[in-house]
Amino acid sequence: MxxxxxxxxxxxxxxxxxxxxxxxxxxxxxxxxxxxxxxxxxxxxxxxxxxxxxxxxxxxxxxxxxxxxxxxxxxxxxxxxxxxxxxxxxxxxxxxxxxxxxxxxxxxxxxxxxxxxISLKEAMIYGTAGFTAALSVYELVEVVKPEAGPVLVIGAAGGVGSHSVKFLVKLGYEVVGVVGSEAEREFVLSLGARDTISREEADDKSGKPMLKQLWAGVVDTVGGNPLSIGIRSTKYGGVVTTCGNVAGGGIPEMNVYPFILRGVRLIGIDSVKCPVGKRVDVWKRLSDSWxxxxxxxxxxxxxxxxxxxxxxxxxxxxxxxxxxxxx
Ligand SMILES: NC(=O)c1ccc[n+]([C@@H]2O[C@H](COP(=O)([O-])OP(=O)(O)OC[C@H]3O[C@@H](n4cnc5c(N)ncnc54)[C@H](OP(=O)(O)O)[C@@H]3O)[C@@H](O)[C@H]2O)c1
Known part of the structure; x- marks a missing residue:
């Protein structure tokens, strides 16, 4: 055939x-x-x-x-x-x-x-981006509860970022997205984010090892400097997930203090070799409560x-x- x-x-x-x-x-x-x-x-x-x-x-x-x-x-x-x-x-x-x-x-x-x-079509509307977003949110919500404060999504208008915003909003979290343009801002607000900040507003040039505690959790999809700032501005006991490198493979200005003084946890997300048990669990959530x-x-x-x-x-x-x- x-x-x-x-x-x-x-x-x-x-x-x-x-x-x-x-x-x-x-x-x-x-x-x-x-x-x-x-x-x-x-x-x-x-x-x-x-x-x-x-x-x-x-x-x-x-x-x-x-x-x-x-x-x-x-x-x-x-x-x-x-x-x-x-x-x-x-x-x-x-x-x-x-x-x-x-x-x-x-x-x-x-x-x-x-x-x-979910239908076969809906499964691929999620696709790899939605599945990766779901893995990120899955890790975050295990530890960070909605009442702990806002969650920052970096790269919020992208494939992984926009799905992450939707899942977090659906689960009752207050979401702030980092966006690159006015059109992206409108898009991310339309998904239910409470607010957005521009990449410039999210940036910090002070080089301080820890910054003001702003976020209960961070879903990062870009890596690099935005991830570093995200980790350094996460509140005590918060969780940061990271899955991408579009803004860089390194983490500039990174140091141990957010981890050893604020108990911040950094969790890597891999959708490619994710174990089957977690895969099944995540797809189940995507088909009902999320x-x-x-x-x-x-x-x-x-x-x-x-x-x-x-x-x-x-x-x-x-x-x-x-x-x-x-x-
Ligand atoms: N670990 C895994 O298993 C896994 C799975 C899927 C994807 N990924 C990775 O995850 C990343 C995101 O994937 P995606 O499908 O969501 O890509 P995407 O749709 O291209 O989205 C990336 C988003 O990041 C934004 N961005 C780029 N540079 C930025 C910066 N310096 N600061 C803040 N935002 C920035 C982009 O904005 P503009 O469009 O305005 O540039 C865009 O909204 C990629 O690196 C991809 O390889 C990893």
């Missing part, structure tokens, strides 16, 4: 993505074959599409780091044909053919059964013929909202 897939080819040092027909035999070895319904567009996909060896070592390759769909073949006794499932992270779309193809074949250990309260209204607001659904144009836009920072690939 033939199916459609994005395939990125390396030709004379250039990386050229094309939409081609593939056969089931072309898929990698694995226990479970899934007819993909949806995949979400992530920055990693855009990098994989354009030959970034940090994401994908071997070409030709089919990107797509997440997928939801229906099982059509399974050699695993726990996973039945006809089940609706979700796959995010692991090696999907990195060096294993991913969700930008109509079918994927993956190890059974990567597969999570879709909870009843699920908000109007999940599809700001989501653009496209077919495979349009996805490469959206990849280009993402790389040129011209994309507004989230893009969902529907097969």
């Amino acid at each position: 033939k199916f459609k897939a994005v395939r990125v080819f390396e030709e004379e040092g250039r990386f050229i993505p094309r939409i081609i027909e593939r056969s089931m035999e072309d898929l990698p070895a694995g226990d479970v074959v899934i007819r993909v319904a949806y995949s979400s567009l992530n920055y990693k996909d855009a990098l994989s599409c354009t030959g970034n060896r940090g994401v994908t070592r071997e070409y030709p390759h089919t990107p797509g780091i997440d997928a939801s769909g229906v099982v059509v073949e399974s050699t695993d006794s726990q996973i039945q044909v006809g089940e609706e499932v979700i796959v995010t992270g692991y090696d999907l779309g990195m060096n294993t053919d991913g969700g930008f193809g109509e079918y994927i074949r993956v190890p059974a250990s990567w597969v999570v059964r879709k909870p009843e309260g 699920k908000g209204e109007n999940l599809d607001r700001g989501v653009l659904e496209v077919g495979i013929e349009e996805i490469l144009e959206k990849v280009k836009k993402m790389l040129n920072s011209e994309l507004v909202g989230r893009v969902l690939l529907k097969h």
Whole structure:
């Protein structure tokens, strides 16, 4: 049987993505074959599409780091044909053919059964960004209660940040978002944040090892200096989560005092190899108590013929909202 897939080819040092027909035999070895319904567009996909060896070592390759769909073949006794499932992270779309193809074949250990309260589409509206946000909030709410004070979300208008704002608001937290523009401010306020501050307002040049205690918790999605300031302005006993590095891989001016004098906890978030028990628990919450209204607001659904144009836009920072690939 033939199916459609994005395939990125390396030709004379250039990386050229094309939409081609593939056969089931072309898929990698694995226990479970899934007819993909949806995949979400992530920055990693855009990098994989354009030959970034940090994401994908071997070409030709089919990107797509997440997928939801229906099982059509399974050699695993726990996973039945006809089940609706979700796959995010692991090696999907990195060096294993991913969700930008109509079918994927993956190890059974990567597969999570879709909870009843969400559709296949909603699962990918969350996608990797929503799942990462949920992991961040999951860690924070274990320790920080709503009455402890405001939670700062750094990169609040981004994929991970905006989902984090929504979950925290839904759970009754007062949220302040760090934003880069007036349009982002309006967007983040529309998600229910109490307030926003600009990157300049969030900045601090004093170099002090600890700053005024402002936040009960911080969800950081950018790393670098904003993370450092977030940690140094977290209140006694607060929690800071971090998952990204768009503002830098280092933590400038960082020191031990927020940790040893204020008991601040810094928690790293990894969605790729997150253990299966936590995965299932987080998807369950996303399908019931954390699920908000109007999940599809700001989501653009496209077919495979349009996805490469959206990849280009993402790389040129011209994309507004989230893009969902529907097969
Ligand atoms: N650990 C994991 O498992 C995991 C999973 C998913 C994603 N990530 C990482 O998480 C990060 C965020 O991902 P995403 O999908 O949310 O990306 P995104 O949609 O591009 O959002 C990033 C946000 O950060 C903002 N930003 C950039 N530089 C900033 C700075 N110096 N200070 C404050 N805000 C800044 C951006 O604003 P502008 O648009 O105005 O520049 C944007 O709103 C990325 O580094 C990604 O690789 C990690």
